[in-house]
Amino acid sequence: MVNNIYLQIATVITLIAFIIGMYRFVKGPHKADRMVAFDMVSVAGIALIGFIAAFTNKLIYLDVALVYGILGFLGVVIIGRYIERGF
Amino acid sequence: MNQEIMEIVGGIIAIIGSIFILLGAIGIVRMPDTFNRIQTGTKASTLGTILSLAGLFFFFPGWGGKLFILVLFVLITNPVSSHVLARAAYHIGVPLTKKTVVDQLKEREIISNPSSANLKKVKTNEIGD
């Protein structure tokens, strides 16, 4: 268990970024704006999982970050392809 | 002693990275249209995530391999996804902001394919999509 004040501050700032990104997701007038918010939240989630892995001192949690990144990217590409011209 | 210095340096790098992520989120809220939002969101969140993971490297030098793979992955896939988003947003006709000075892609498409403006109208559907 790592208790480092700098990492805690960084985690809180990342969580604030999450909330601001969700504001754009709630408000977004067009569905493309919601997709932008989805992309940003999924990239910020990688950093958040990295911080959680540092707090608990377990290397295996970084694998979750890798899977998370791959599937967030896949989701964004699928959604973009769909709303552009269908499958 | 050495360990403490490394932790301070890594912590400061991680804080700078998270500040970049926060600025990307603020840019997403403040910018006036979709393309400018994609610009600020992509750039700031890419560098922010890379700096956060690089800060973790100073805490745990043994995690270097996996952190390197993650950084490389973020660096490769983030521009691709933002390009896909921008192209989809342009082709479904998301309005540009009023400050836009020039749109050369639109002039080009009208010249090469005059009926494309009609095709987009037909594709809109009735199931509330």
Next chain:
Amino acid sequence: MFIIIAIILGVISLVGGYIALTNPKLSVGIIATGIVSLVASILFLLLAAPDVAMTEAAIGSGLTTVIFFYVLNKIRQGNA
């Protein structure tokens, strides 16, 4: 520390679920479901279950989004 992360992520998950329920557009609902499952995967990670988190990210975000959009496309073309 973990309790703060859990509370904020739970609130975000509730907001995503509310949008998925109330928004009249179907594609927005599917994107909101994706956000709910991504947040749920971080919550599973906080509960010290990385295998469940990996499965949740794969099924909830990858497979469900693909299948929902595939079906939506079929409905839109009118042959299903």
Next chain:
Amino acid sequence: MKFKNYLIMFITLMVVWLLLNNSVAKEIVLVGLGLSLVLPFLFCGKCDLFNHFKVTPKALIYTILYFFVFIRELVKANWDVVKRVISPKLPINPGIVEVKTVLKSKIGRIILANSITLTPGTLTLEMVDDTLFIHWIDVQSTDIEGASNAIVRTFEKYLEEMYG
């Protein structure tokens, strides 16, 4: 030519496997060797992406130089974003401009388009053959020559040596 593609694929897979496993025990290296020898046969039937890949010392030096130029541009882009987001008046002047590239190979154009997305104030919208349409947050010139000089010349110098 075929053997070079196979070799690049094998080295990439092996390095990724070793970095992911984070150890060099005997069993792990053996399994990695077996997988990376078999997988390119299955998935690299006619991959022509690496045909223009040069393995000369000059190309290697330019690759390293390109990496540093790219990092510098990335930091500059983020400083630019910070200034635009923080300032209260939002100083933007956006537009979509058309630029042309001299690169011929496929992988060179891919790397160029990805790099343009991460450099100050530009975002690749559409790519048709050698013409790129770019959303520019602060338009300075609207003709093809001026825009090309301002946006793509920085990277083209290096990518031309690397991939032709």
